[in-house]
Amino acid sequence: MNIIVPIKQVPDLVEELEVDASGKGLDREWLKLKVNEFDDHALEEALLLKEENGGTVTVIALDGEDIDKALYAAAAKGADRVVKVTGDFEVPVPNHTAARALADVIKSMDCGLVLTGVQSVEDRDGQLGVLLAHYLGMPHISVVTHVSVNGGEVTVHKEYGGGVVAEYEATAPVVLGIQAARETPRYVPVAKVRQAMRSTALEEVAAHAADAGAGSSVSRMFKPESGGHAEMLQGSAEEVAGKLAEIIKSKM
Amino acid sequence: MHEATREVFRNFPVWMQVVFYVVGLATIGFFLYGFWLRYKKYRKGRDAGRFNNLGSRFFKALAAMATNRTVYKRDAYAGTAHWLIFWGFVVLFIGTVIVALDHDFIEPVFKYRLLQGPFYEWFSLILDVFGVLFIIGLLMMMFRRGTMHLPQLNYQRPDLEPGKYDRSAYRKDDRVFLWLLLLIAVTGFLLEGVRIAADGTPEFEAWSPAGFTIAHWFGNVDANALHHYIWWLHGIIVLVFIAYIPYSKAMHMLLDYANLMFKDDMAARRLPRVSEEKMKEGMGYLKLEDFTWKELLDFDSCTKCGRCHIACPARASGAPLSPRDLILDMRTFADAGQPTAEWFRQTFSNGKKANGKKAGIAGDVIKADTLWSCTTCMACVEACPVGIEHLTSIVQLRRTLVENGTMENSLQDALMNIGDYGNSFGQSERMRAKWTKGLDFKIKDARKEEVEYLWFVGDYASYDARSQNMTQKAAAIFNQIGMDFGILYDGEKNAGNDVRRIGEEGLFEMLVEDNMAAFESASFKEIVTTDPHSFNTIKNEYPEFGGSYPTYHYTGLLCKLLDEGRLKFSRKLSHYKVTYHDPCYLGRYNNETAAPRKLLEALGVEFHEMRRCKENSFCCGAGGGRIWMDDSKLDKRPSEMRIEEALEIDGVNLFIVACPKDYAMYSDAVKTSGNEDKIAVKDIIELVEEAL
Numbered sequence: 001m002n003i004i005v006p007i008k009q010v011p012d013l014v015e016e017l018e019v020d021a022s023g024k025g026l027d028r029e030w031l032k033l034k035v036n037e038f039d040d041h042a043l044e045e046a047l048l049l050k051e052e053n054g055g056t057v058t059v060i061a062l063d064g065e066d067i068d069k070a071l072y073a074a075a076a077k078g079a080d081r082v083v084k085v086t087g088d089f090e091v092p093v094p095n096h097t098a099a100r101a102l103a104d105v106i107k108s109m110d111c112g113l114v115l116t117g118v119q120s121v122e123d124r125d126g127q128l129g130v131l132l133a134h135y136l137g138m139p140h141i142s143v144v145t146h147v148s149v150n151g152g153e154v155t156v157h158k159e160y161g162g163g164v165v166a167e168y169e170a171t172a173p174v175v176l177g178i179q180a181a182r183e184t185p186r187y188v189p190v191a192k193v194r195q196a197m198r199s200t201a202l203e204e205v206a207a208h209a210a211d212a213g214a215g216s217s218v219s220r221m222f223k224p225e226s227g228g229h230a231e232m233l234q235g236s237a238e239e240v241a242g243k244l245a246e247i248i249k250s251k252m
Numbered sequence: 253m254h255e256a257t258r259e260v261f262r263n264f265p266v267w268m269q270v271v272f273y274v275v276g277l278a279t280i281g282f283f284l285y286g287f288w289l290r291y292k293k294y295r296k297g298r299d300a301g302r303f304n305n306l307g308s309r310f311f312k313a314l315a316a317m318a319t320n321r322t323v324y325k326r327d328a329y330a331g332t333a334h335w336l337i338f339w340g341f342v343v344l345f346i347g348t349v350i351v352a353l354d355h356d357f358i359e360p361v362f363k364y365r366l367l368q369g370p371f372y373e374w375f376s377l378i379l380d381v382f383g384v385l386f387i388i389g390l391l392m393m394m395f396r397r398g399t400m401h402l403p404q405l406n407y408q409r410p411d412l413e414p415g416k417y418d419r420s421a422y423r424k425d426d427r428v429f430l431w432l433l434l435l436i437a438v439t440g441f442l443l444e445g446v447r448i449a450a451d452g453t454p455e456f457e458a459w460s461p462a463g464f465t466i467a468h469w470f471g472n473v474d475a476n477a478l479h480h481y482i483w484w485l486h487g488i489i490v491l492v493f494i495a496y497i498p499y500s501k502a503m504h505m506l507l508d509y510a511n512l513m514f515k516d517d518m519a520a521r522r523l524p525r526v527s528e529e530k531m532k533e534g535m536g537y538l539k540l541e542d543f544t545w546k547e548l549l550d551f552d553s554c555t556k557c558g559r560c561h562i563a564c565p566a567r568a569s570g571a572p573l574s575p576r577d578l579i580l581d582m583r584t585f586a587d588a589g590q591p592t593a594e595w596f597r598q599t600f601s602n603g604k605k606a607n608g609k610k611a612g613i614a615g616d617v618i619k620a621d622t623l624w625s626c627t628t629c630m631a632c633v634e635a636c637p638v639g640i641e642h643l644t645s646i647v648q649l650r651r652t653l654v655e656n657g658t659m660e661n662s663l664q665d666a667l668m669n670i671g672d673y674g675n676s677f678g679q680s681e682r683m684r685a686k687w688t689k690g691l692d693f694k695i696k697d698a699r700k701e702e703v704e705y706l707w708f709v710g711d712y713a714s715y716d717a718r719s720q721n722m723t724q725k726a727a728a729i730f731n732q733i734g735m736d737f738g739i740l741y742d743g744e745k746n747a748g749n750d751v752r753r754i755g756e757e758g759l760f761e762m763l764v765e766d767n768m769a770a771f772e773s774a775s776f777k778e779i780v781t782t783d784p785h786s787f788n789t790i791k792n793e794y795p796e797f798g799g800s801y802p803t804y805h806y807t808g809l810l811c812k813l814l815d816e817g818r819l820k821f822s823r824k825l826s827h828y829k830v831t832y833h834d835p836c837y838l839g840r841y842n843n844e845t846a847a848p849r850k851l852l853e854a855l856g857v858e859f860h861e862m863r864r865c866k867e868n869s870f871c872c873g874a875g876g877g878r879i880w881m882d883d884s885k886l887d888k889r890p891s892e893m894r895i896e897e898a899l900e901i902d903g904v905n906l907f908i909v910a911c912p913k914d915y916a917m918y919s920d921a922v923k924t925s926g927n928e929d930k931i932a933v934k935d936i937i938e939l940v941e942e943a944l
Contacts, residue, residue, distance in 0.1 A: 014673065015680050032680075034672065186657040187664040190671060191531050191758025 001055040001112030001149065001172065003046040006102050006132070007039040007074065008093075009066050010122045024218045028091065033066045035073070040118025042183035045147055046115050053149050055112070056080040059106060062089055062098055068202060069193075071123050076188045076196035087207030092122050096215040099131030101207040106136060111173050113154065118143055118177040124216050129177035139170050142177035256456040257368035260355045262447060262479060279491040287506070290552060293586065297545030302514040310720025313513035317398065318443055322512075322637035326868065327559070333392035337433070340386020341505075344440075344792070347379045375460035380462045381442075390434045397426065404558025411572035411622055422556060432493045440487035441466055446482050448476035468792060504555045508638040511553040514546055515639030520630045521841050522792045524646055526757045530531050534650025535757055537613055540586055543645070550640045551583035560632035560642060565871040569623035570887030575632035575642040579619055583646065585617045614652035624659065628753040628876030629836040634867055642761070650755030666880035667756055674766070675747030676880060684709075685741040687720040693731055698738030698774035702879050705730075705737040706776035706801075708790060710783030711746045712912035716906040719912040726782050726806060726937045732944060733819050737780070743770035747786035749837070752793070754877035761797070769798040780800040780809045782937070784837035784911045785875070791842065805838055807936060808908050811847040814854055821943040824856030828906050828939070831860050831898045833918070834869035835911035843867065848910050851936055855943050860901045862894075870894050872917040879913060891921035899930060907933045 011017060012032040020027040046057045058081040059074040061067050071082040085105050090097065106114065114136070119126035133140030145165070146157035154170045159179055233240045261269050286341040302309075316322050320338055324331025354366040367375060397405060407419035448457045453467045462843025470478070497503055526535045532543075537543060560575035561567055567574045614623060623646060653659060654667075669678035688695050698706045707730070713723040730737050748763035767790075771779075779801045780785045791803040804812075813819040832848055839845045845866040852859050864870045873883065873890035883889055895918065898907050907922070911917050918933040 014678060015682070184661050186662065187654070187659065187667060189535065189654050189756060189758050190762050191526070191535055192655070194758060195531060
């Protein structure tokens with residue numbers, strides 16, 4: 001079974017983030033990028049599945065700043081193929097566009113599982129997996145913490161709020177949004193990454209020029225404003241609900 | 253009156269002499285075969301590059317061997333006994349060679365006998381004296397093993413429960429070795445006595461005082477008849493001993509001179525690089541052939557003296573590592589593929605019989621926990637009397653663990669942080685010089701302005717909240733005494749000393765490249781660092797990557813400025829009663845033990861040494877990446893043991909350090925060991941500040 005893992009680079013929150021002049025996005029000039037943490041978990045889960053059941057892992061990403069480094073690191077970790085989808089993409093790429101472009105390429109590949117990170121720090125909607133499943137015509141399960149594969153049967157754990165976990169079964173191919181891998185994503189020694197840079201064939205595929213639309217657009221980006229106006233509502237549940245409704249009405 | 257001499261084969265029929273020569277030659281063949289097998293094993297190893305300066309290597313090792321200096325160090329009793337045995341054996345051996353030469357060469361060829369007259373008399377006297385010294389040495393060693401119950405000799409393993417391993421074969425070997433030597437000496441004297449008695453106890457034999465005395469015991473016995481029996485008894489024991497040498501701990505008599513001769517003075521201080529080809533195959537050691545011949549020789553050189561075992565802070569704190577057992581397990585592994593293994597076969601720590609083919613070295617032969625327990629403090633290498641370089645093998649095996657990702661999450665996080673941000677704290681590179689904000693002056697950016705001293709600040713000093721305070725003080729002092737200095741601001745990265753000792757060689761190389769690029773972009777004369785770890789790698793390891801910079805630890809620099817009169821103290825701090833902890837990377841690694849003490853003297857404090865000091869200092873437990881690993885499973889942290897050691901000194905109230913990691917470790921240890929009311933931790937820099 002071939003497992004496909006789409007990854008992307010997101011802003012590193014260790015650095016202080018600045019809003020750019022347009023007021024609609026981050027100032028990307030000094031931004032430090034790193035692989036989306038959830039994508040890293042998706043890759044780890046894919047590698048663990050490969051180690052258990054055999055098969056291959058293909059890591060795919062849209063072209064963008066520092067993406068080659070991330071793909072080589074994935075190869076160093078054990079990905080069999082690394083594919084870069086080239087094209088003129090908006091920065092950051094909206095999930096709708098990304099899903100459309102990725103799906104076009106994935107369609108032409110042998111594919112048993114698609115593991116995406118459940119979300120990313122730069123997501124507006126957290127819908128990449130859903131949209132991919134839509135374009136690929138596959139079922140989709142999100143917030144997955146455990147995956148096991150038995151032939152074409154896939155069993156997953158999906159997390160719900162309040163510590164509830166559901167077990168789902170699906171038949172491959174299926175798209176899974178990974179919340180956490182079973183194990184901490186592995187460390188890849190620098191020497192291996194450097195070696196992968198020399199020896200790995202980074203495949204490049206041009207994206208079809210099909211715009212899927214952004215789904216949503218940013219009207220204003222700003223730092224969280226600290227309010228300091230917390231007001232504790234007192235009384236019975238009904239009284240509190242009534243007061244709350246009044247406040248909401250007044251602010252609308 | 254007899255001419256002073258003796259007959260070698262006294263009253264021997266020819267057939268008996270022939271038998272002796274045949275058996276003797278066969279024994280020597282067996283002896284050579286044993287060493288040939290070992291030599292063949294070393295030939296499997298990689299080149300170690302140790303054939304430079306052969307002359308100086310030869311004489312330095314000869315001096316160490318002749319004086320027994322390395323054995324005497326920190327163990328006068330064992331050193332004395334070893335000296336007596338060593339010189340007793342050497343003199344008796346030379347004596348035997350002279351007898352053989354005289355009998356089999358000089359006399360038949362030149363028709364002249366060397367061993368007669370005054371030469372024989374002095375020869376006899378010297379051999380008798382050294383024979384007695386030899387016996388005294390052996391008895392001292394037997395007494396030591398039998399009655400002293402020394403922890404270094406009890407073969408207790410820190411990684412296994414008693415009963416889960418068997419060291420009885422080692423004990424057997426220890427006993428056989430001593431008893432064979434003692435029997436050779438005792439039967440030798442008996443033989444001499446009986447020969448003298450059979451000759452009628454001539455007066456000149458008084459030159460053999462021991463033999464002469466013994467001869468009198470044979471007064472009424474038929475010494476002539478007895479002589480053959482004792483001669484053969486002595487001869488057989490000697491031949492057994494010769495055959496036993498290359499298959500037992502006695503091999504150290506020959507191998508350990510070679511090991512001392514080929515040891516690297518920079519071992520551990522400068523770790524070996526990984527070649528491009530090796531990187532492709534896997535950067536650590538995977539099979540026996542990956543080890544260098546010197547490392548294979550190291551494994552055979554161990555005499556199990558246990559000095560590393562008792563010096564090791566990991567072992568002392570209950571971690572599953574004993575450098576001695578690690579070396580011995582490696583020997584067991586290395587010999588497993590041999591047609592004849594070590595005579596006294598051992599089992600691995602996990603109880604499995606040695607199986608050279610199947611066992612993975614890092615993880616199976618030597619457990620991952622064992623390898624990760626090492627603090628890379630170098631105490632084992634320093635303590636070893638025979639030049640074993642434990643640390644190199646440990647790091648080589650750690651490289652395999654790193655390659656396989658066999659490590660704690662916290663260590664993995666630290667490595668990723670260092671890779672991503674150049675510091676282990678996972679903070680932004682741009683925050684590296686944030687500590688400078690608290691100063692009332694601006695530190696020069698060495699990348700923009702020319703400076704005399706480039707201050708390499710280091711991770712802990714830059715990011716650790718407690719150390720930052722110390723770093724600010726150092727900056728203020730450098731400024732106050734008019735030092736022309738600058739820093740690299742966000743251009744500096746972790747120096748890589750501990751990254752390399754973790755076994756992440758690729759990351760280390762990346763850090764070296766980045767730091768050297770920063771050095772190249774700056775303009776300075778010399779480097780000064782407040783961090784001994786950075787000091788070690790910049791001074792000893794960067795040159796191999798093309799970056800040779802004169803480098804100081806700040807104590808060395810302040811000492812120099814003190815000498816030049818540029819640093820003056822206006823107050824004496826005589827109210828402090830202090831002890832000083834030598835950081836591993838300053839004292840043991842770089843022999844800088846004088847400068848801090850000179851500073852303390854100039855500061856006027858009342859100074860007392862701890863039991864273990866200077867190059868014998870006891871590690872805080874933070875080195876080699878241990879600071880990023882879990883230490884909650886230890887019986888007792890090395891840092892807490894060290895604080896207690898300081899408190900053995902009556903009335904000491906200040907524990908002085910000269911390393912940011914030490915400051916963090918010991919500040920914690922004082923609290924966790926409940927000694928806050930008794931002792932406080934200070935960096936020398938704080939005392940300097942008070943005294944200025």
